[in-house]
Amino acid sequence: MASLTGSSTNRLPISDNPVDxxxxxxxxxxxxxxxxxxxxxxxxxxxxxxxxxxxxxxxxxxxxxxxxxxxxxxxxxxxxxxxxxxxxxxxxxxxxxxxxxxxxxxxxxxxxxxxxxxxxxxxxxxxxxxxxxxxxxxxxxxxxxxxxxxxxxxxLQEPASPTSPALSQLGLPLLRDRGLAMLGQMYDRTHGGFGGAPKFPTQSRFSFLHLVAYLAEDSNNLGRKMSAFTLKKMAMGGIHDQIGLGFHRYSVDAAWHIPHFEIMLYDNAQLAYHYLTYYVLTGDEYYRTVANGVLAYLDRVLLKKTDHGIAYMSAEDAESYEEEGDTIKKEGAFYVWTRAQITAALGEKDGDAFCDHFGVKEEGNVGLEHDPHKELQGKNVLMEQRSAEETATALGISTEEMEGIINRGREVLREERDKRPKPHLDDKIIASWNGLMLKTLAQAALRLPSGPEPEKFYNQGIEVARFVQNQMIKDGKLLRCYRTNVQGVCEDYASVINGLLALYQVKLEPWLLRIAVELQDKQDELFWDEKAWGYFASAEDSDASKIMRLKDDHDGPEPSANSLSLHNLVTLDSICHATDPFALGIPNMSESRAERYQMYAQKMVTFFTPRLLTQPASMPEMVSAAMIYLKEPMCVIISAPEQRQAEVFLAKIREVDEKKWRPDTIYVWERAQKEGVTGRVCAGKTCGLPSGDPQHVVTELGNVH
Missing domain, CATH: 3.40.30.10 (Glutaredoxin)
Incomplete structure (x- = not known):
């Protein structure tokens, strides 16, 4: 399907089929x-x-x-x-x-x-x-x-103004408990995930579950258990391309086995982030390994180098030709295997062990009920049946030998698979999805700093941010897609701002914060609905072609614009109220901005309170943002004459901090007029004394938390 700009002045070549x-x-x-x-x-x-x-x-x-x-x-x-x-x-x-x-x-x-x-x-x-x-x-x-x-x-009736009590009066525990209860009712205790087939990753739910685990307010560890089991089952499943290591869109069955084979940037960006988050919550290397694989897939397949820098492309198709010269594409042709293909590539001994581990059958492992066009008969979708240790025990070999068979098998089969006709690659560069990648690259920069390129992920994040700044912002407005004149919608602004703020907090480079503030100004101007109680509309008020101004409040495959916006407003409000706005290195920074951030965040929480309490499972990212809003985030202000000094001090704080992930903590550099570097912890309208000792700052964080 061709990309359309919606222009009414030029007919575009949309398709070769006979429909006009x-x-x-x-x-x-x-x-x-x-x-x-x-x-x-x-x-x-x-x-x-x-x-x-x-x-x-x-x-x-x-x-x-x-x-x-x-x-x-x-x-x-x-x-x-x-x-x-x-x-x-x-x-x-x-x-x-x-x-x-x-x-x-x-x-x-x-x-x-x-x-x-x-x-x-x-x-x-x-x-x-x-x-x-x-x-x-x-x-x-x-x-x-x-x-x-x-x-x-x-x-499409818009909801009336809120009539329930203010969320601040009801409290964070009620919001947490209702969210956990609703997700618990939907939870699949056999296969993980929420609901039955078809089964989607529903990434924003991990945001809520991980925040609850971080706050240590889930006495039964239900949130952590649901997240761990679901992430493990997904990683072992056919929804996870066991050779290329990216994730497919969803599975058509409840067991995560048979996927709908397209691979989307927004899914993989978010999943890499959540696997990394669970790793840092628990220290379990399994989840870090999965995240590494996803990031390797993204770099290998979806990262695009242009004359103007780098950014990430949108997706890989579900269909491809089975062999060169074919005229009809088949779903999954690039990804599935016969047992004979695997044993021919790996040898009989290793091939048999590999097939046992991944559930490969001579007759294929895809049932007719999941193959309506009979394109997968005799083929296998690889799915780990058990851990490598359990397979090794079943086969009477060592775990090390089995792990070697799996790793070598993946490498050999990837080389074999690369000889096949590849799926169509959608090379559109979309602002909101690259915003999601900015956040993930920031997380990867903090969690995966080892290896031959310790700065790799941070540098990639900076390059993507520069690409957005130079190629996707025109006349102060964000574009939806690179090389088009299609204007960005609210989700583009919210996602890019969210990614910039995450990347800023890695090394405190002020230009990242400056662009985020400028884009937030423009988002407020274009999408804030003054007539409503408090939310961002999905489209500009002046754009007649957009029909009506819906509010985006459902966290689906991507977090909604309003959910991300609440996160962003809470972050910016905390930064502005904890610092001297003029010391942030942002032109025309003033207290009026801080007041606007605070007012908009308060109005949003008030407006969405009824749905937050009655339908938390449909908006878990908004629930997460509201929980941080109610708790009041902590802000670590690092005062230093130069950004590089602040960066070094922040790195030392993270070295001694046992809590490696702090979703309720914001870091900011405040330019100091005198020598010396200090940090102070602010919560709400109260700040502690500055200290030049990173350990003291971490101790203060613990006292506030």
Whole structure:
């Protein structure tokens, strides 16, 4: 699926199929009004498996395409380029069907853009039946199809202003307990994860579980246990590419075995972060090893070097050709194996041991119920059946020998696999997803400093931040995608700011904080909804093409814009209130900014309190941000004449700090006018005495915590 900018002035080459596609924009809607036709909206993305299937089956079908052109004006949207358009209609599809997904197929009116029918994947026969009914009802029963007076605001009703008690009155323990209770009810005690098939990683839930574990306020360690088991089962599963070490999008079964094979940047960026976080919480090297593998995959496959610097590309496709010269792509062709292929590559002895460990069968290990197009029959999706130690015991060999077989096998099979036709690579560079990578690279810089390139991850983070600064900010506004004029939406600002703030706290380079502050100013200007009680809207108020200003409050595959924004506001508020704003090295820094951060954060917590208390599992990142807000974060102010001196002092603090991960602690450099380097701990509106001893600073942190 091509990337669309939504321009209405130029027809874009969207597809080679016979459907007469238009990009999202006034040209399509004016044509539909002139010809008195409804608009058919198809939303997907370039690595979407079922988007490709629907395109082949329905859009490349001459008869279906002719009906589509006769009955509708057809609009195609790339959800990664126009996520706000996608979000509006996905809310509708989810509301009427109980579930959403891509491809998304919606029929809408050309004048008011109101949806009147929708779903996801429709095969040819279903498309023909729907188009026949749409044509008839549009002509003869339009009043019943689209009742007068309806609007998108009516259909997608925004919640009323909050009526429950203020969250600050209810307290952090209640918020924690409700979140744990709801996740506990959803928790799969057999396979890990939350809910049944299809099973998604639901990354933001790890943020909440790890924060609860850090605060040591979970007497039964339920949060830590749910996180540990889920992360371990995912890492052992087929959702984890056992050869390339990246994670696929989701598994179609409850046991994490058979994946939907596309690999997305946003999934892997967040999972690497959470595996690293669990490692630092527990010291368990297993989770560090998994994170290392994910980061190696990202660098090997999705890291893009351009003439203007580096950034991360979006995704790898689920489909590919099985062999060179094939004309039909198959899902998973790049990733699956026959037993014969493995033993031929590894030798019979090692191959048999490798196959035993990863559940490889002669007849294949994919059931027909998980292979509707029979593309995986006789093939195997690798999934660790047990630990290396347990496999070694079962085979009567040493653990060291078994680990050697696994590691060598992975290397050899990766080399063999690289000879296959590779999946399509979506090379779009998306602001919000690179923001997620900035946060992960900051975490990796602190947790993985050893090896031949100890500064590798930090340097990569700096290069990505420079790329965003120089290539994706124009006239003070953030772009959604590199090399397009598509303006960033709220999630882009929130994610990039969040990543910049995380990277800033590694070495306290002031330019990172300055860009974060500038982008927060612009986000406040463009997306803060003054008419509401307190939230950021997903789209700009002045952009008529975005239909309506939804509030983004659901933490799905990515944390919502409002969840990340609350984190950002709490961080910036703490920095400004604990320091002299003029000593931060940010032009025009003033107390008014700090007051705005504080006011917006307070309004957001008040507005979202009803949902935080009743639906915490749907917004766990927001719950995490609210918990830190209620606790009041600690701020370590390092006063030094030069940034390099502050950096060295901060490194010494981290060396002696037993708590290597402090999600409720913010570090900041304050330029001092006199020689000497000191640190002081501030919490709320109270600061301790400055000290030149890093151990004293850590002791103060412990006393406050």
């Amino acid at each position: 596609w238009y990009p999202w924009g006034e040209e399509a809607f004016q044509k539909a009004k002139a010809e008195d036709k409804p608009v058919f909206l198809s939303v997907g993305y370039s690595t979407c498996r079922w988007c490709h299937v629907m395109e082949r089956e329905s859009f490349e079908n001459e008869e279906v395409a002719k009906m589509m052109n006769d009955v509708c004006v057809n609009v195609k949207v790339d959800r990664e380029v126009l996520p706000d358009v996608d979000r509006v209609y996905m809310n509708y599809v989810t509301a009427i069907s109980g579930r959403g997904g891509w491809p998304m197929s919606v029929w809408i009116t050309p004048d008011t853009k109101i949806p009147f029918f929708g779903g996801t994947y429709f095969p040819p026969q279903a498309m023909e039946q729907i188009l026949t009914q749409v044509k008839d009802k549009w002509k003869n029963e339009r009043d019943k199809l689209v009742p007068k007076g309806n609007s998108l605001s009516d259909i």
